[in-house]
Amino acid sequence: MERARRRFEERVCLVTGGTSGIGKATATLFGLEGARVSVVGHDEEDGRHALDDLRSQGIEAIYANADVADEHEAQAAIVRTLDEWGRIDVLVNNAAMMTFAPVVDLPTADWDRVLAVNLRGAFLFSKFAVPRMSPGSSIVNVSSVHAHETTVGVAPYAASKAGLEALTRALSRELVDHGIRVNSIAPGSVDTPMLWENPNVKSGKEKVEGAIGKPEDIAAAILFLASDEARFINGTTLVADGGRLDIL
Numbered sequence: 001m002e003r004a005r006r007r008f009e010e011r012v013c014l015v016t017g018g019t020s021g022i023g024k025a026t027a028t029l030f031g032l033e034g035a036r037v038s039v040v041g042h043d044e045e046d047g048r049h050a051l052d053d054l055r056s057q058g059i060e061a062i063y064a065n066a067d068v069a070d071e072h073e074a075q076a077a078i079v080r081t082l083d084e085w086g087r088i089d090v091l092v093n094n095a096a097m098m099t100f101a102p103v104v105d106l107p108t109a110d111w112d113r114v115l116a117v118n119l120r121g122a123f124l125f126s127k128f129a130v131p132r133m134s135p136g137s138s139i140v141n142v143s144s145v146h147a148h149e150t151t152v153g154v155a156p157y158a159a160s161k162a163g164l165e166a167l168t169r170a171l172s173r174e175l176v177d178h179g180i181r182v183n184s185i186a187p188g189s190v191d192t193p194m195l196w197e198n199p200n201v202k203s204g205k206e207k208v209e210g211a212i213g214k215p216e217d218i219a220a221a222i223l224f225l226a227s228d229e230a231r232f233i234n235g236t237t238l239v240a241d242g243g244r245l246d247i248l
């Protein structure tokens with residue numbers, strides 16, 4: 001019997017922050033849909049584990065070590081991917097970090113670092129990948145519901161995600177003539193270490209009960225946004241939060 005054609009066969013997908021959580025689930029799903037996957041992370045050991053896991057599922061994958069906020073390391077990760085696979089069809093800007101302090105107590109260096117990882121990182125990977133992306137390619141930026149509604153102590157995170165959604169809109173306009181779509185996804189609470197290590201969640205200041213998604217739920221939405229089925233969706237943000245923002 002002929003095997004059904006997988007949706008991302010012959011394509012190359014680069015996922016930043018791809019060694020854990022939503023990024024790893026995304027790399028896995030693209031891989032299972034036939035893509036060759038480039039996983040970018042900033043911890044070599046995590047990278048080795050992620051590669052073992054992906055390859056054990058028959059997925060063709062490489063790991064590129066980079067601090068996404070570093071211009072040279074970001075560029076090197078793109079070059080490594082192109083050297084290996086010759087193309088990039090899907091870029092998922094997923095790497096991110098949080099800090100937990102009110103603005104008045106927040107060291108300025110922490111503000112700069114969160115903005116650099118969460119927003120500058122997406123700018124850098126887009127800047128270096130886009131010139132090598134063909135019409136039909138797509139970028140998906142992983143934002144957060146914190147871009148829309150937020151809580152105390154996470155101002156740089158909320159600001160970085162709101163900025164990421166603005167970058168999404170702006171870049172989508174620039175790339176219309178290139179045939180490259182750019183969208184964001186704004187997850188609600190997702191069962192990853194980032195959620196459970198959040199002191200606001202631990203203390204109950206940020207309520208998450210009732211709507212906790214799995215990394216695979218977000219991966220499925222990212223895959224949809226990057227797929228040809230989403231060809232008429234551009235410059236927008238898909239909220240994937242199990243309806244959390246609708247709760248009064």
Ligand SMILES: NC(=O)c1ccc[n+]([C@@H]2O[C@H](COP(=O)([O-])OP(=O)(O)OC[C@H]3O[C@@H](n4cnc5c(N)ncnc54)[C@H](O)[C@@H]3O)[C@@H](O)[C@H]2O)c1
Nearest residue numbers: 017020021022042067068094095096144187189190192194
């Ligand atoms: N878990 C949630 O509830 C939730 C909700 C909304 C949005 N998000 C977003 O989802 C994305 C993935 O988060 P996650 O929940 O899977 O958590 P995670 O901590 O598992 O993933 C974040 C990844 O980014 C990587 N990373 C951090 N700084 C980096 C740097 N400087 N260079 C390279 N890689 C770096 C980490 O190593 C990690 O692999 C993030 O953008 C996060 O903001 C998560």
